[in-house]
Amino acid sequence: xxxxxxxxxxxxxxxxxxxxxxxxxxxxxxxxxxxxxxxxxxxxxxxxxxxxxxxxxxxxxxxxxxxxxxxxxxxxxxxxxxxxxxxxxxxxxxxxxxxxxxxxxxxxxxxxxxxxxxxxxxxxxxxxxxxxxxxxxxxxxxxxxxxxxxxxxxxxxxxxxxxxxxxxxxxxxxxxxxxxxxxxxxxxxxxxxxxxxxxxxxxxxxxxxxxxxxxxxxxxxxxxxxxxxxxxxxxxxxxxxxxxxxxxxxxxxxxxxxxxxxxxxxxxxxxxxxxxxxxxxxxxxxxxxxxxxxxxxxxxxxxxxxxxxxxxxxxxxxxxxxxxxxxxxxxxxxxxxxxxxxxxxxxxxxxxxxxxxxxxxxxxxxxxxxxxxxxxxxxxxxxxxxxxxxxxxxxxxxxxxxxxxxxxxxxxxxxxxxxxxxxxxxxxxxxxxxxxxxxxxxxxxxxxxxxxxxxxxxxxxxxxxxxxxxxxxxxxxxxxxxxxxxxxxxxxxxxxxxxxxxxxxxxxxxxxxxxxxxxxxx
Numbered sequence: 001x002x003x004x005x006x007x008x009x010x011x012x013x014x015x016x017x018x019x020x021x022x023x024x025x026x027x028x029x030x031x032x033x034x035x036x037x038x039x040x041x042x043x044x045x046x047x048x049x050x051x052x053x054x055x056x057x058x059x060x061x062x063x064x065x066x067x068x069x070x071x072x073x074x075x076x077x078x079x080x081x082x083x084x085x086x087x088x089x090x091x092x093x094x095x096x097x098x099x100x101x102x103x104x105x106x107x108x109x110x111x112x113x114x115x116x117x118x119x120x121x122x123x124x125x126x127x128x129x130x131x132x133x134x135x136x137x138x139x140x141x142x143x144x145x146x147x148x149x150x151x152x153x154x155x156x157x158x159x160x161x162x163x164x165x166x167x168x169x170x171x172x173x174x175x176x177x178x179x180x181x182x183x184x185x186x187x188x189x190x191x192x193x194x195x196x197x198x199x200x201x202x203x204x205x206x207x208x209x210x211x212x213x214x215x216x217x218x219x220x221x222x223x224x225x226x227x228x229x230x231x232x233x234x235x236x237x238x239x240x241x242x243x244x245x246x247x248x249x250x251x252x253x254x255x256x257x258x259x260x261x262x263x264x265x266x267x268x269x270x271x272x273x274x275x276x277x278x279x280x281x282x283x284x285x286x287x288x289x290x291x292x293x294x295x296x297x298x299x300x301x302x303x304x305x306x307x308x309x310x311x312x313x314x315x316x317x318x319x320x321x322x323x324x325x326x327x328x329x330x331x332x333x334x335x336x337x338x339x340x341x342x343x344x345x346x347x348x349x350x351x352x353x354x355x356x357x358x359x360x361x362x363x364x365x366x367x368x369x370x371x372x373x374x375x376x377x378x379x380x381x382x383x384x385x386x387x388x389x390x391x392x393x394x395x396x397x398x399x400x401x402x403x404x405x406x407x408x409x410x411x412x413x414x415x416x417x418x419x420x421x422x423x424x425x426x427x428x429x430x431x432x433x434x435x436x437x438x439x440x441x442x443x444x445x446x447x448x449x450x451x452x453x454x455x456x457x458x459x460x461x462x463x464x465x466x467x468x469x470x471x472x473x474x475x476x477x478x479x480x481x482x483x484x485x486x487x488x489x490x491x492x493x494x495x496x497x498x499x500x501x502x503x504x505x506x507x508x509x510x511x512x513x514x515x516x517x518x519x520x521x522x
Contacts, residue, residue, distance in 0.1 A: 141168045148176030148488070149183055151255035155405075155424055160260045163403040163424070166381035166437065167261060171364035171484065173381065173437055175263055178487035179254070182448055192264025192443035196224070197250055198293030198301040198331075200286070201243030203228065203236040203273035205407060205422065212237045213420045215244055217252035217259040217405050218269065226271035227292055229285040236273035240417055241407030243271065245428055246304050248404040249436035250443065259405045260424070263440025263487065267447070270298050275305065277416040283316050290322035294329040299446060299454065301331050302439040303354075304432035306338040306346035309371065319348060327353045327517060332457035334439045336431035338371040341387065343478065345373040352518035355461050358481060359434040361386050362400055364471055365393035366479045370431055376481040377521045378465055380437035384429035387479075390472070401426050402433040438464065441487045448491045450501065458511045461519040462504035464490065467497065482521070 140162040143150060153160040161168060167175035182190045205215040206223040214220070226236040238244045247269050252262025274289040275281040286305065293301050313320045326333055333354045338346030349356035356375050359367035359382025366372065366379070366387040383401040386393035408423045410416065442460055445451060451459055467490040468483030476482050489496060507520035 141165055141172075146176050148174075148178070148180035150176060151179075151261055152257050153254060153259055153261050154257070155260065163426075164260055165362050165400055166383070166402055166433075167263070169362060171360060171362060171381070173263070173441060173485055174488035175261070178441075178444060178491045181488065181491050182444065185449070189448050191254070191266030192251065192440070192447045193266035195264065195267045195300065195443040195446045196270055196296075196298050197264070197267050197439060197443055198270040198272055198296070198298035199243055199247045199250065200272045200274055200289045200293055200301060200303045201246055201305070202240045202275035202277075202279055203238035203243045204247050204269065204271035205238045205241075205244040205419065206271060207235075207237070209235075209237075211418070211420050213422055215248065215252075215259070215405050215422060216256070217248050217262060218244070219253055219256075222251065222253075222266070222268050224268055224270045224296075226273070227289075228273040229289050229292070230273050230276050230281065236271040237419065238271075238273070238407060239277035239419055240275065240279050241409070241425070242275065242279050242304070242432065243273070245402075245404045245406040246302060246432055246436040247271070248406065249402065249433060250302060250440040252404065260403060263437065264443035264447070267440075267443040270296060281305070283319055287318040287322040290319070290326050290333075294322075294326040294331050298331055300439055300442050300460075301326060301333045302335075302435055303333060303348060304336045304430075304435045306336055306349065306431075309338060309340055309342065309344045309346045311347055313347065313351070316347065320351065323348060323351055323353050324517065327457070330457055332442060332460050332519075334435050334442065336435040337373075337376055339369040339430055340371055341369045343372050345371050345375045350375050355438065355464070355519060355521065356481070357431060357435040357438045358479065359383070359429075359431045360471070360480070360484060361393075363393055364484065365390045366472070367399075367429065367431075367434075368395060369429070370434070370479075372479045374478055376478060377461075377519075378438055378468060378482050378485055379471060379480040380434040380441075380485045382429055382431050382434035390479075399429075401429045404428070438485050441485050441490055444487055445490050450491060450493070450497065451504075456508060456512070458508035458516075458520055459504055461521055462507040462511075463500060465521045466500035466504050476522075 143161055146161065146168050151160065155163070166172050187193070204218060204223065205213060206218055206220065208214050225234065227234055228236045248260070248262055250262060251264045251267040251269050252260060254261045254265035270293060272289040272293050274285045290301065290303070307316065323333060335349035335354045335356060337349045337356050337358045345356055348354050356377045358372060358376050358379045359370040360379050361367050361384060363386060367382045368385040368387045370382060370387065381402060384399050385397065386395045386399065388395040403424055403426060405422055405424055407417045407419050408421045408425050409427070410418065442464060445463065446455055446460060451463060464485065465482035467486060469486045470483040471480040511520040
């Protein structure tokens with residue numbers, strides 16, 4: 001019915017302007033338009049509707065061109081060259097297909113342009129704040145039962161051990177024991193030191209500027225210069241809280257006499273914002289964010305984002321191409337399986353090039369919302385209720401959430417969160433949270449010396465799945481993958497570790513020799 005050409009860097013701005021009704025987008029190489037332009041084809045029920053959308057697209061193009069021109073004048077202060085935010089290398093200019101979509105209701109069929117969302121289910125009313133969070137039933141672990149190092153972190157009068165069951169309870173990740181082991185090994189190996197972790201999410205609460213407030217658990221010394229692909233600037237400020245929560249589980253500060261704890265508390269965080277204040281984003285921003293992280297030397301990339309389970313790889317080629325690019329760059333990508341509670345893993349976790357993470361509860365059961373399937377690689381605490389049909393589990397009981405300092409939810413769900421209001425919202429459960437645990441443990445392992453200096457993505461992934469605690473049916477299964485991530489087992493030097501390491505090296509060497517795109521996790 002009509003078309004309009006524009007520079008491919010503008011697609012994330014033009015797509016939303018036509019209300020998500022863009023049916024196809026493709027890179028054009030030919031004489032009719034200059035190389036690098038994008039042809040946006042609009043389908044509509046009648047000519048009038050098509051012409052209206054065409055006018056909207058042209059207006060958006062003009063606005064976007066002016067915005068990009070302004071962006072070119074920015075001093076990036078360590079964020080990289082212009083090529084990092086508007087890719088120009090051959091690998092970064094793969095065809096962009098399926099238009100970017102603005103926030104709205106998730107589509108139910110693949111034919112609708114996909115809207116990815118953060119993998120935290122809809123939250124309940126936020127509870128508590130930094131000064132005085134309420135007690136959470138089932139979350140507290142008596143200090144006498146904790147065998148390893150106990151940092152001095154607290155929220156007001158509430159110690160971290162009263163909230164973070166996911167680190168120290170029976171079906172937690174054995175964080176204290178892992179910390180103790182690494183502290184004894186030496187500062188060089190402690191807390192994920194020197195490991196760069198990209199958090200491709202909604203941004204991070206990393207600075208005190210205007211309406212934004214820095215989290216006490218994310219010190220500026222460990223937050224690298226990132227980028228915001230939603231607003232196209234060099235300030236990836238979190239406006240929802242999701243990214244801050246995930247980043248804090250991965251690498252929140254420990255033993256700073258404030259806040260809660262993070263797993264790899266010495267790791268560096270590279271914040272990449274691709275989700276808006278409603279935790280939704282477009283496919284092109286996500287693809288650009290993945291490429292940015294890979295080019296900026298991230299060793300591990302956490303992407304707690306999922307598409308509707310009906311979306312296939314052919315529906316989101318720009319994201320799949322970015323994943324392949326990151327894989328080629330040697331980045332280990334870790335993603336959440338999705339929160340439908342069904343038996344199909346969502347993309348990008350479903351990709352064989354990505355480590356897929358499911359969620360478990362305080363009782364070591366599959367979480368009610370956690371997606372299962374043969375592509376699931378590993379499980380980690382995500383909180384909430386147990387899934388039905390699990391032996392020894394209680395689907396009717398409320399389980400504790402995953403606690404971290406982050407932006408509080410607004411009193412009215414229709415409102416956007418206020419980034420100046422930090423606290424401990426006790427309603428965060430999801431496979432997003434689970435993925436953060438696996439990423440944090442991966443950073444601990446990468447710095448621990450167990451796998452040598454700067455282990456490859458193949459070796460790190462193969463080792464992580466071989467050092468888990470088995471859950472559910474014996475061996476690998478569709479609900480827990482290889483089992484529950486275990487930080488202590490992964491960083492200790494034991495007979496079990498030796499066996500896991502031997503198998504991991506064989507698998508990683510074979511994958512490298514055959515140039516496999518799939519991670520060697522089976």
